[in-house]
Amino acid sequence: MSRYDPSAFPPFAVTVDLVVLTVREHALCALLVRRGEPPFQGYWALPGGFVRPDEGLAEAASRELSEETGLRAHPTPGQGADGAVADGVHVVGAQAAGAHLEQLATYGHPQRDPRMRVVSVAHLALAPDLPTPRPGGDASSARWAPAGELIGQNPADGVPLAFDHGRILADGVERARSKIEYSSLATAFCPPEFTVGELRQVYEAVWGVALDPRNFHRKVTGTPGFLVPTGGTTTRQGGRPAQLFKAGGATVLNPPMLRPEA
Amino acid sequence: MSRYDPSAFPPFAVTVDLVVLTVREHALCALLVRRGEPPFQGYWALPGGFVRPDEGLAEAASRELSEETGLRAHPTPGQGADGAVADGVHVVGAQAAGAHLEQLATYGHPQRDPRMRVVSVAHLALAPDLPTPRPGGDASSARWAPAGELIGQNPADGVPLAFDHGRILADGVERARSKIEYSSLATAFCPPEFTVGELRQVYEAVWGVALDPRNFHRKVTGTPGFLVPTGGTTTRQGGRPAQLFKAGGATVLNPPMLRPEA
DNA sequence: AGAATAGTGTCTATGAGACAGTATATA
DNA sequence: TATATACTGTCTCATAGACACTATTCT
Structure with a gap:
């Protein structure tokens, strides 16, 4: 079987999803946005979006981070998996505060999106305490949620996140918890x-x-x-x-x- | 902007590439296959292939591993990023020897494949010393290459690998080196x-x-x-x-x- | 003065690494 | 017997954690 058959490759949609973490009032918090349309309309979800045809994965993640938080991104011209094994990208915002962005993992279960085959390359962003979410100016559609309430053992804590975003968030939090042990x-x-x-x-x-x-x-x-x-x-x-x-x-x-x- | 617009998402090809490592004769070795067609015809590359429309990423990686090494795979019905943050999958072969398979990182630079936009979800497999490569029965098209020669500092060691596979291999080797420190x-x-x-x-x-x-x-x-x-x-x-x-x-x-x- | 946070010193237990020494096989 | 590998014991140094103590601010 030919490795790349340009005439017959199965088409996928590729997105980036962001686990944006910060520390607010002595608690680890994650950035969530509210979905305005089906599926999972009204549910909270991780910020994210399509990868554009001419941008890399880290570039797409950096752009989404900038759109959602106002952090000006410092895009990386590098290879594919920037920061996946080597270290990540440094993002600079208006406050001159540094943010960290690295690839987390990729999620591609065939039924993770009910409408089509979507592969999501999740990224992890660590940011200092930001003023307040300003996603498109609509304050009610974004919030900082304490991570402990979202990944607690009992799922009765509230409505789960859209898609497989609960799992992605849990993976991101565990990565952050583990990575501050042996990195700065x-x-x-x-x-x-x-x-x-x-x-x-x-x-x-x-x-x-x-x-x-x-x-x-x-x-x-x-x-x-x-x-x-x-x-x-x-x-x-x-x-x-x-x-x-x-x-x-x-x-x-x-x-x-x-x-x-x- | 709508998060998923089914009528106008940019189409991507999604593949899995495998960094299959073993220890042979006191050296860490990686499995390589020779490319029979352009681009990079005649170059050595990592084994891999397209993700099929109805299979998950770990499932595709497990299938490719089985096709290339003869290890019977134990596919995972789980979510997307199996083993990306949590631990990986266990694969069982004919020798009843255990192999380990986990997601490594995803590589999606727009020009990483000269023909089209390909996003590759690389996986890392660790296997005991296997008899000999039998990729499609063609012995000359697969080999175990000592990892040290492929990721050495001086690129004059030989012909580089196809695509960005040298980088992927280096990331996989570093992951293996680091992971045996704190895991079994x-x-x-x-x-x-x-x-x-x-x-x-x-x-x-x-x-x-x-x-x-x-x-x-x-x-x-x-x-x-x-x-x-x-x-x-x-x-x-x-x-x-x-x-x-x-x-x-x-x-x-x-x-x-x-x-x-x- | 009292309370709060910053910073230093000291003791103990544990693990890493160096290395002497013993045990049991093959040539 | 010589040699190779397996395994145990012991010593020293570095680090983690418990906690007494001092320093400097604000109320």
Whole structure:
């Protein structure tokens, strides 16, 4: 059988879906949009859309992220799976806050969309706390939803997400939880300058655990390349003034920040 | 803009490509097939093919693996991204040897195939040493190639692979190298029963390093759930008879097997 | 003063790695 | 006997986690 028979290949629609995560009020939250048309009309879904004929996958994800959150994207001219195994793309917004974008996984069950064969290349975006969703200016059609309520064990917590987006979201959250252990990605949830306490609150929100502030401080400042002091201090957390840091050059943490056992 | 407009979605071809890895003669090897037609005629490429209209992605990958290696696949009726974040599929062959199959990443650069827009969902398969490639019975059109020669730093090592398959292979090898650190996947390279020394040779081949046999033995037998003794012994390695083990139930290793530093 | 957060020091348990030494097979 | 591999014991160093203690702000 010929590997590519241009006259008879089965046609697919290809989309990108986005798991956009942020930390708001000590909770890990995901961006959801409300569907205005069938199927799953009125259900909450992940933002996403078609890949255009002349754009790459990461480019499409970056464009969708920009359309949904206002983050100006820094598109990648690279190959196909940008950030799938190597690291991801860095996205810059108006607030000069960094966001991280990487490919998550691809979902292609034949019946995942009731109308046609759709293969969705899901991407994971980690962003600092954004002002408020502004998807097309319609405030009621987008929201930040606490991730814990959406991927909880009991499905009685509320209406499930459209399509297989609940599964995609759960995969994205697990990827984020696991990846901040051995990479410096937790800083993608922080503003450009942040304190050790603020970074600790990110870890606590993403993992849903309480960490010892003193051991966390010693560990995070002792990992080479993770944090670089900016020289400034702040008292926005109350108490004694805290040093301000920015993300260092290291992408992989050595030693890693290990998640506490179950 | 409507999220799905059935009348006007850009059509894509969707394929699966396979990074099939095994350990042969103390080296990590990848399965390659020779292309018989343009483009890249005569070049070596990863095995793969179209996703059929009514099969899922993991199902297609499993079918291709079976067609190329003779491993009887155990298809997964699950969702889309089987094994992308959660763990992968187990494939059973005639030798009753286990193989592992998981989604790797998706490659969709607009010009990655010169003829049309093709999105390829790459999968990673880890298999024990197989008799010999039998792709369609044509022995000269398939081979096991040492991975080190294909992803070496100097591209003068030989002719590159077709399409972006060199990049896909490099991503797959790096995934395998990283994943055997914190999972029990290294046993997928072994026959059903194996010795600690054989498992150590797998780690050494995949990582390309030498490990201390004594520390390795203590560590691997001390990690709960990794290995289960079968009671038998063997002298096929020479020297004192070694205990035979099979893979235990654990999928995640605690503590992990850490790769030596650079 | 009291409370809150920042940051340091110290102790203990655990694991990684180096390596001596014993056990049991084959040539 | 020589040699190869299997396996155990022990030592040292690094890191994780518990927690006492000091520092500096605000109310």
